[in-house]
Structure formats: structure tokens, C-alpha cells
Amino acid sequence: MIEISHLSKDYGGKAALSDVSFTVQPGQVTGFLGPNGAGKSTTMRILMGLETASSGTATIMGRPLAQHPAPLRTAGALLDARSLHPARKARTSLLALADSNGLPAQRVDEVLELTGLGAVADKRSGGFSLGMGQRLGIAAALLGDPQVLLFDEPVNGLDPEGVTWVRRLCRDLASQGRTVLISSHLMSEMAQTADRVVVIGRGRILADASLEEFTSRLGENHVLVGASDTTALGNALHAGGADVRRLDANRLDVRGFDAAHVGRVAFETQVMLSELTQVKTSLEDAYLRLTAAEVEYRSGVQTPQPQEVLR
Numbered sequence: 001m002i003e004i005s006h007l008s009k010d011y012g013g014k015a016a017l018s019d020v021s022f023t024v025q026p027g028q029v030t031g032f033l034g035p036n037g038a039g040k041s042t043t044m045r046i047l048m049g050l051e052t053a054s055s056g057t058a059t060i061m062g063r064p065l066a067q068h069p070a071p072l073r074t075a076g077a078l079l080d081a082r083s084l085h086p087a088r089k090a091r092t093s094l095l096a097l098a099d100s101n102g103l104p105a106q107r108v109d110e111v112l113e114l115t116g117l118g119a120v121a122d123k124r125s126g127g128f129s130l131g132m133g134q135r136l137g138i139a140a141a142l143l144g145d146p147q148v149l150l151f152d153e154p155v156n157g158l159d160p161e162g163v164t165w166v167r168r169l170c171r172d173l174a175s176q177g178r179t180v181l182i183s184s185h186l187m188s189e190m191a192q193t194a195d196r197v198v199v200i201g202r203g204r205i206l207a208d209a210s211l212e213e214f215t216s217r218l219g220e221n222h223v224l225v226g227a228s229d230t231t232a233l234g235n236a237l238h239a240g241g242a243d244v245r246r247l248d249a250n251r252l253d254v255r256g257f258d259a260a261h262v263g264r265v266a267f268e269t270q271v272m273l274s275e276l277t278q279v280k281t282s283l284e285d286a287y288l289r290l291t292a293a294e295v296e297y298r299s300g301v302q303t304p305q306p307q308e309v310l311r
């Protein structure tokens with residue numbers, strides 16, 4: 001288990017983290033989400049003992065990582081995939097890490113196989129692709145067979161097969177009862193991998209909920225409906241209290257009613273339907289709503305607006 005309590009970190013007077021508290025439970029994959037510069041890496045680095053907090057605590061299995069007798073057996077992290085020596089062969093780097101942490105050399109071969117690096121184990125890691133570097137970083141994190149894993153943007157640079165592999169690996173690690181915290185910018189990926197999400201923006205926690213709670217709490221489920229007479233149907237839905245927007249001559253976007261209710265109103269209004277689709281809020285939509293105000297630099301691209309609002 002990971003426990004972060006009232007954690008703050010200042011860099012030269014600028015707050016990177018402000019009173020951050022959350023816990024990460026074993027047996028689950030927790031997604032750590034937030035815009036660039038939100039404080040995800042800083043939190044992970046403090047957890048791994050690579051930075052000191054200005055105030056507050058960050059513990060792994062009850063105490064700071066450095067206070068565990070064998071830190072690498074307690075927690076493994078992929079923080080910077082390029083942190084291993086580029087001139088060293090992959091196997092040599094892992095052997096050195098195993099040796100300095102009292103781990104058996106045989107474990108090196110196990111993690112090389114587990115991460116699909118067996119065939120390139122005797123190549124220098126400086127020549128690795130970004131994806132292979134990520135796999136090597138994950139191999140290093142798994143070396144001590146730890147109960148707690150922290151992965152900072154693990155799918156960065158991975159091809160689709162690699163992305164699927166990371167997803168399965170995280171799910172497997174959690175199903176073995178381990179604690180898995182994983183940061184990512186890829187919302188569609190997180191939606192398939194995480195059980196819970198912790199969202200951070202400008203150093204403050206914005207949400208800490210199960211994936212289901214998060215999308216339904218921030219959700220704005222709506223119904224897309226195609227109809228023979230959108231004016232009659234739109235007026236009837238609006239009179240019933242729905243928020244109705246016209247998408248084009250034959251389609252409406254309805255908020256406030258579910259698909260069954262829209263179908264009932266269409267039946268009562270004697271309007272024929274050509275489409276009735278319940279659209280659920282995606283993790284990406286929910287995340288964008290939550291963090292919209294937290295992003296320091298936003299692009300000038302605007303979301304396309306429906307052509308006409310029925311009132």
C-alpha cells in the first residue's frame with residue numbers, strides 16, 4: 001500500500017505539490033493522471049526517496065522506502081527509462097543492480113524473459129529504441145519482485161503490441177495482490193487498465209475515485225437521436241425538461257433523458273426514429289472537464305459547437 005499524507009514540495013518558492021493526500025490500495029491498478037507539470041513525477045520521485053518533501057509524508061508499506069531493509073524488494077519504479085548506463089549491455093546493467101541489492105543473478109534472466117528482452121540482453125542499451133528502453137526500465141523495476149510498482153508513463157514510445165503488453169502486465173501484477181500506480185497521458189489506455197484514478201492538477205488532488213465513479217460523477221451522458229420530424233420531437237423533449245440541441249436536419253443531441261425515455265417521447269409524439277444511441281462519458285471527456293481550468297497552456301482549438309440550440 002502507498003500512503004501520501006499532506007505532501008508538499010516547493011522548488012525555489014514555486015509549489016510543485018500542495019497538501020497532496022491519497023492512498024493506493026493493493027490488488028488494483030491506480031491511474032495517476034494530470035496535465036504536464038501537475039506533479040505526478042515529483043510525487044513518484046518523493047515516494048522512491050529520490051527527492052525530499054518540503055512537508056508531509058509519503059510511505060510505502062507503512063514507512064518511507066529508504067527505511068525498508070531491502071528497498072528494491074519492496075518497491076520498483078520506472079521513472080526515467082534512460083536512467084540505466086547506455087554503454088552497458090542490458091544484462092550487465094541488471095546484473096549490477098541485482099548484485100548491489102543482494103538479488104540472485106538468475107532473477108535477471110527471469111525479468112529479461114518477462115519483458116521480452118531475452119534476444120537483446122547482450123546489446124548495449126544506448127542503442128535501444130524508446131520502446132525497448134521502456135521495457136528495460138520495467139525489467140529493472142520488477143527485479144526485486146516487489147509488492148509495490150510505480151510506472152511513470154510506461155507506454156511512452158511503445159507500439160500497439162507493447163501497449164497491450166504493459167496493460168496485461170499491470171493487470172497481472174494487480175491480480176497477484178500488488179499495488180500498482182501508473183501515470184499516463186493516454187486516457188483511452190487508462191480506461192482499459194486502471195481500476196481507480198487519482199487526478200492531480202497544479203500540485204493539488206482534483207479527484208480520487210473508482211473509474212466508474214469518476215466518469216459517472218463528471219459525466220454528462222447524452223442520447224443521439226435521428227428522427228423523421230426533429231422539430232416536433234425536439235419540442236416535445238424540451239417541453240418535458242430535456243436539454244435539446246440540433247446536430248443537423250435529421251439528428252438531435254439530447255441531455256437529461258436516457259434513451260428509453262427519448263424513445264417513449266418519440267412514440268407518444270408519433271415521430272419515427274432512425275437512430276437512438278446512448279452515449280456514455282469517456283474517461284477522456286471526464287478528465288478534460290476536470291482539468292480544463294488546470295492546464296497552463298491550452299491550444300486555441302475550440303470544440304465544434306452544434307449548429308443550433310433548440311429552446
Ligand SMILES: Nc1ncnc2c1ncn2[C@@H]1O[C@H](COP(=O)(O)OP(=O)(O)OP(=O)(O)O)[C@@H](O)[C@H]1O
Nearest residue numbers: 011012015016034035036037038039040041042043
Ligand atoms: N528539479 C526541479 N526543479 C525545479 N522545478 C521542478 C523540478 N522538478 C519539477 N519541477 C516543477 O514542478 C512541477 C511538477 O513537475 P512534475 O515533473 O512533477 O510534473 P508531471 O505531472 O510529472 O508532468 P509531466 O507529465 O510533464 O512529466 C512543474 O512545474 C515542474 O516544472
